[in-house]
Each structure stands twice: as structure tokens, then as C-alpha cells.
Amino acid sequence: MSELPTAPESEYQLIGPSEEGTVSDLLSGLSPKDGRQRLQALIAEWLRMENLVVLTGAGTSVSSGGKTMVELEKAVLAAVKAMAKCPATIKVIxxxxxxxxxTEKTGFEDWLSYLVNASYIGTATRSPFGGVIWKGEASPSVLELAWLVKEAGKVIFAECALSLPSTGAVSSTAIAPQLAFLAKLVARDSNLGRAHLFTLNYDTLFEQALELLGIQYFDGFTGRADARFDPSVYGLDIYYPGEIAEGRVRRFDKFLHFYKLHGSIHWQVRGDELRARHPDLSDYVKYATLDPVAKAKMIEELGDKIPSVGVLPTANKFAQTLSMPFAHLFRAFQIRMSAPQTFVLVLGYGFGDDHVTKIIETALMNPSLVLLVVEPNPNSPTIARIRGYKELGKRAFVLTASAPAFKKGAYQKSTFDDFARAIMPDVQWLDDFLRLRRFEKQIKASNGPDDQPANGSA
Incomplete structure (x- = not known):
């Protein structure tokens, strides 16, 4: 007698504390349908908690052409080294x-911070130092270090000058994941606390998606044409006037607070002020397709037309003051994480930033906090880290692909794209948005071809 075929199991694992107090897969033994339903039910329940904090990293931009920090470092250094004016000492460095x-290698952002600091203390007017001694064979001057910092900033800008992919306007499972994610994120009950979205990315994909969806947001800047950093805006909210909403004031539903913990390509330092102005990204559409030599040539040809990323996380510690954003932003992150009844959702972050990770680990002492980390690789060290958090809060979960699903198609399940499109609960107004986009395209087609938007987000 032949054996009956084994029933397929869930394509996901939700590793976390069980009712017995042990760490296990909460979807174990469930069919793909039942596993997905249980997973979506849990996430829907967590999204109804009073406070919602989202942390996103480089992994959320990969499908749109973004790079992980390791890949970004490799691309930046290769392009800088290929520049015609690159000093010999910088090539050695x-x-x-x-x-x-x-394994003890300093992270790329911290390494850049040392470069900025070394350049600053050797060139600042009141500095008592004329330079620094570099470890190793090279002996770069402070001017050469300043050149490296400036050109690296330009390359970082070009590498992160990403444009939101075309929506396609077909379905919620085919549009850019940033659109699906944000639409579902702000769809929760407006009587609950506002969503707080923190990102470590330099690119502006989330900003592009927010504007395309018509979601209002405060990002720490005031003004439109030439915005100025003012963290007091995070204490504000948006409401309907009383005479419109049946004589009483009501909260505007499509709204969130947005924080860029590591700065952004559209931030610039002017004098003693931090300003923000979104640049035209159309010149950089083809940049990602070039080899390092061609990238270097493009950067040199654009010259000062390409803005250098003037603000890097932890960079220029000697020159920064309390007017700089990072102290405010990280303090806000810590405060939001310590609030009662908080759901923390982590996407595209590999726990490689010690400063950010320590804040998360400290927040786990919050007895009413629930942490969900979305990690596509079931063999990632992140899995072991989350398992270890059981001893701290017993409210830490990690969503990852099952071993068979990962073997069948690596990095297909539990990615940011998969989570945004297929796992988060669907919302009606996202479908309404897609219908509107299809209608707009039909009108556009009937009127003949028209110019495409500069950022390619049509």
C-alpha cells in the first residue's frame, strides 16, 4: 500500500515564545493557507496596538536598485579609486x-566618520592640529582626506539617487513595495497613535511613495521650497477643521511621522543650518548600469552639479552641535520604543549598527512591547539573536522563510516586497488608488504620449 503524500506546510516560520514559554515556530504543522491566515491575524492584532514603530534598513530598497551597506561601500570605493584625480595616497588607503x-573591521559609516574627523581637525581655523598620522603605509595630507570625503559623498549620492519604479497600476501585488507598505501602514484606526517610521536609508524612495499616495508626513523639517530642520514639528498633528467634519475636529487619517536616522541625499548643511531640498534624480537613472570607470567619469563630468552627501551619521563629531539632527532623531527613536503598548516592526535591517541595536535591546525591557523582525534568510545570525531576546522580554518574534521554501527559492519569502504586498492585511483605499492610476493612464493614452515624470514614478 503506497503512502499518502505529505501535506505541504507553511512557507513561513514565525519564531517566538509559545504559550508554554519556549521558543518555537508558531506556524509549525499548519498548511500554507492556515499558516498565512494565522500570520496575518497576528500581524493585524499587533498593528492595532496603541503605538506603532517601524524601523527599515537597506534591505527595503534592494528591489528598487538599492544596495546593502557592504555593496554600497564596494561601489563607492571602486568609483573613487577610478577617478582621474584620485591621489596615490588615497588609492593606497x-x-x-x-x-x-x-571580522573586527570598522563599519563603512564609522570609517567615513574617522575620515571626516581627521580632515576637520587638520583644516579647521581654530584647530591646534595640523594633521593626523595615518596607520599603514600611506601618509595622506588633510587636503587629500578632504578630497576623499567630498568625492565619496558625491558617489554615495549617485548610488542612492533611486527613483521609485513604475506602479504598473495592475494590482496591489505588483506595485512598488513602498506604495503597498505605506498604504497599509496608515490604514489602521486613526484613533490609535500615529505610525512612526524610522529609516536608515539615504535614498528618498519612501518620500516619493508618500507623495504619490497623498500621505501627509512630518520629517523634522519646516518649509517647502527650502526646508529647515526643526524637530518641534514632530509634536504636531493634522486635523480636519470642525466646520467640515460635522462640527467637530477629526484627525486626518493618511498621516505619519518620518525619521531618517542616518541622514538623506537631499539634506545639505548651509552655514550653521541643516536644509532639505529634493533634487532632480533624472540624471542618475543610468548610473547604476555603469562600471566603476564610467561611474567615475560621470561624477567628474557632473562636477559640482552633483551634491555631496553633506551629512553622514556620526560624522564630523567635532564640528556637530546640538542643532544637528542625529541627537534629536535617535532620542525620538528611543522615546518611541519605550512607550507603553508598542509594536515594533523591523524590515531590511541586519542588526549591523551597534547604536541602533542597543536601543532595540534596551527597549525590550518594556514589558508591553512586541518586536517583529522580518528576515528572509532562515540561516541568518539574526535568527539566533532574536531567540536570545526571549530572556529579556519574551515578546520578540522573527518572521522568516521555511527551510523548504528558502531552498525552493532563496530570498523570495519574508522579504520587504513579500511582506508589504502579500502578508500585510489588504486595504480598500489602495485598490481605489490603483483604479485611479489605471484611469489616468487610459486618459493619457487617449491624449497621446506625454513627458514622463523626472523620478520615473508614474
């Missing part, structure tokens, strides 16, 4: 950095 494969 880059070669030494590239050759360093040790």
Missing part, C-alpha cells in the same frame, strides 16, 4: 580598506 577581511 582604499586598497588597504578593500583588502581588510577581518
Amino acid at each position: 582604499i586598497d588597504a580598506r578593500t583588502a581588510d577581511k577581518s
Whole structure:
């Protein structure tokens, strides 16, 4: 007698504390349909908690052409080294950095911070130092270090000058994941606390999606044409006037608070002020397709037309003051994480930033906090880290692909794209938005071809 075929199991694992107090897969033994329904029911319940905090990292931009921090470092150093004016000492520094494969290697952002600090203390008017001694064979001057910082900033800008992909206007499972994610994020009950979206990304994909969806947001800046950093805006909200909403004031539903913990390509320092102005990204559409030599040539040809990323996280510590944003933004992150009845959703972040990770781990002492980390690789060290959090809060979960699903198609399940499109609960107004986009395209087609938007987000 032949054996009956084994019933397929869930394509996901939700690893976290069980009712017995042990860490296990809460979807174990469930069919794909039942597993997905249980998963969506839990996420819907967590999204109804009073406070919602979302942390996103580089993984949320990969499908739109973005790079992980390791990939970004490799691309930036290769392009800078290929520049015609790259000093010989800088090439030695880059070669030494590239050759360093040790596990204790300083992170790229911290490494850039050392460069900025070394350049600053050797060039600042009141600095008592004329330079620094570099470890290794190279002996770069402060001017050469300043050149490296400036050109690296330009390359970072070009690498992160991403444009939101075309919506396609077909269905919620085919549009850009940023659109699906944000639409579902702000669809929760407006009587609950506002969503707080923190991102470590330099790119402006979320801003593009917010504007395309018509979602209002406060990002720490006031003004439109030439915005100025003013963290007091995070204490504000948006309401309907009383005479419109049946004589009483009501909260505007499509709204969230947005924080860029590591700065942004559209931030610029002018004098003693931090300003924000979104640049035209159309010149950088083809940049990602070029090799390092061609990228270097493009950067040199654009020259000062391409803005250098003037603000890097933890960079220029000697020059920064309390007017700079990072102290305010990280303090806000810490405060939001410590609020009662908080659901923390982590997407595209590999726990590689010690400062951010320590804030998360400290927040786990909050007895009413629920943490969900979405990780596509079931073999990632992140899984072991979340398992270890059981001893701290017993409210930490990680969503990842099941072993068979990962073997069948690596990085297909539990990615940001998959979570935004297929796992988060659907909302009606996203379908309404897609119908409107289809109608707009029909009108556009009947009127003949027209110019495409500069950022390619049509």
C-alpha cells in the first residue's frame, strides 16, 4: 500500500515564545493557507496596538536598485579609486580598506566618520592640529582626506539617487513595495497613535511613495521650497477643521511621522543650518548600469552639479552641535520604543549598527512591547539573536522563510516586497488608488504620449 503524500506546510516560520514559554515556530504543522491566515491575524492584532514603530534598513530598497551597506561601500570605493584625480595616497588607503577581511573591521559609516574627523581637525581655523598620522603605509595630507570625503559623498549620492519604479497600476501585488507598505501602514484606526517610521536609508524612495499616495508626513523639517530642520514639528498633528467634519475636529487619517536616522541625499548643511531640498534624480537613472570607470567619469563630468552627501551619521563629531539632527532623531527613536503598548516592526535591517541595536535591546525591557523582525534568510545570525531576546522580554518574534521554501527559492519569502504586498492585511483605499492610476493612464493614452515624470514614478 503506497503512502499518502505529505501535506505541504507553511512557507513561513514565525519564531517566538509559545504559550508554554519556549521558543518555537508558531506556524509549525499548519498548511500554507492556515499558516498565512494565522500570520496575518497576528500581524493585524499587533498593528492595532496603541503605538506603532517601524524601523527599515537597506534591505527595503534592494528591489528598487538599492544596495546593502557592504555593496554600497564596494561601489563607492571602486568609483573613487577610478577617478582621474584620485591621489596615490588615497588609492593606497582604499586598497588597504578593500583588502581588510577581518571580522573586527570598522563599519563603512564609522570609517567615513574617522575620515571626516581627521580632515576637520587638520583644516579647521581654530584647530591646534595640523594633521593626523595615518596607520599603514600611506601618509595622506588633510587636503587629500578632504578630497576623499567630498568625492565619496558625491558617489554615495549617485548610488542612492533611486527613483521609485513604475506602479504598473495592475494590482496591489505588483506595485512598488513602498506604495503597498505605506498604504497599509496608515490604514489602521486613526484613533490609535500615529505610525512612526524610522529609516536608515539615504535614498528618498519612501518620500516619493508618500507623495504619490497623498500621505501627509512630518520629517523634522519646516518649509517647502527650502526646508529647515526643526524637530518641534514632530509634536504636531493634522486635523480636519470642525466646520467640515460635522462640527467637530477629526484627525486626518493618511498621516505619519518620518525619521531618517542616518541622514538623506537631499539634506545639505548651509552655514550653521541643516536644509532639505529634493533634487532632480533624472540624471542618475543610468548610473547604476555603469562600471566603476564610467561611474567615475560621470561624477567628474557632473562636477559640482552633483551634491555631496553633506551629512553622514556620526560624522564630523567635532564640528556637530546640538542643532544637528542625529541627537534629536535617535532620542525620538528611543522615546518611541519605550512607550507603553508598542509594536515594533523591523524590515531590511541586519542588526549591523551597534547604536541602533542597543536601543532595540534596551527597549525590550518594556514589558508591553512586541518586536517583529522580518528576515528572509532562515540561516541568518539574526535568527539566533532574536531567540536570545526571549530572556529579556519574551515578546520578540522573527518572521522568516521555511527551510523548504528558502531552498525552493532563496530570498523570495519574508522579504520587504513579500511582506508589504502579500502578508500585510489588504486595504480598500489602495485598490481605489490603483483604479485611479489605471484611469489616468487610459486618459493619457487617449491624449497621446506625454513627458514622463523626472523620478520615473508614474
